[in-house]
Amino acid sequence: MADTSEIKKGAVIRHNGTLYVVTTFQFVNPGKGQAFTKTKLKSIDGAKGTEMTFKSGESVDIVDVFHENLQYLYQNGDFYSFMNKESYETLDVSASVVGEDAPYLKEGLEVVASLHEGNVVAIQLPKKVTYTVKTAPPAVKGDSTSGNVTKEIELDNGLKIQAPIFIKEGEEITVNTETGEYGGRVVE
Numbered sequence: 001m002a003d004t005s006e007i008k009k010g011a012v013i014r015h016n017g018t019l020y021v022v023t024t025f026q027f028v029n030p031g032k033g034q035a036f037t038k039t040k041l042k043s044i045d046g047a048k049g050t051e052m053t054f055k056s057g058e059s060v061d062i063v064d065v066f067h068e069n070l071q072y073l074y075q076n077g078d079f080y081s082f083m084n085k086e087s088y089e090t091l092d093v094s095a096s097v098v099g100e101d102a103p104y105l106k107e108g109l110e111v112v113a114s115l116h117e118g119n120v121v122a123i124q125l126p127k128k129v130t131y132t133v134k135t136a137p138p139a140v141k142g143d144s145t146s147g148n149v150t151k152e153i154e155l156d157n158g159l160k161i162q163a164p165i166f167i168k169e170g171e172e173i174t175v176n177t178e179t180g181e182y183g184g185r186v187v188e
Contacts, residue, residue, distance in 0.1 A: 010122040014061040019044040065114040106157040125177040131155035139165040
C-alpha cells in the first residue's frame with residue numbers, strides 16, 4: 001500500500017478489485033480542511049472511466065508497472081504503433097489507451113509506456129514537444145491594438161493551437177503537452 005503522494009499520471013491503482021490508470025490528477029490544499037488529490041481514472045479494460053478523490057495520507061493500492069521507452073511510428077486504424085528501440089519489437093496500442101494524448105503524437109516521438117502484465121496501459125508524453133509550423137496566417141497590422149495577440153496555427157502533425165501573431169510558417173516551436181499551449185520558439 002502507498003499513500004496519495006505517490007499518485008501520478010500513468011500510475012495503476014487497484015480499487016474495488018478493478019485496475020484503473022490515472023489519466024489526470026490534481027493536488028488540492030484548501031485554506032480550511034484537509035488536503036486531497038482529485039483524480040480521473042480509466043479502467044485498464046477501457047470499459048469505463050471515473051473520478052475519485054483521495055484524502056491526503058489515505059492508503060492507495062498502487063500496482064507495480066514496468067516502464068519502457070518507446071518510439072511512435074504511425075497510426076493504424078484504431079491502434080497506434082510504437083517500437084521498443086532496444087529490441088526493435090513493435091507494439092500496437094489501442095486508441096483508448098492513448099486517449100487525449102493522440103493529437104500530440106508525431107513520427108519519431110519518444111514516450112514512456114507503462115506496462116502491466118505485458119500490456120501497455122498508459123503512455124506518458126514528454127512535457128514539451130517540438131513541432132514545425134505548417135500553416136500560419138500572416139499577422140495583420142493593427143491586430144495587437146485590438147487585443148488580438150494570438151492566432152491559430154497548424155503544426156506538422158495536424159495539431160492546431162493558439163500562438164503569438166509573430167509566428168511564421170516553417171518555424172520550429174515547442175508545445176506543452178499537458179496544457180496544449182504554445183511553449184516558445186526553438187532557438188538553435
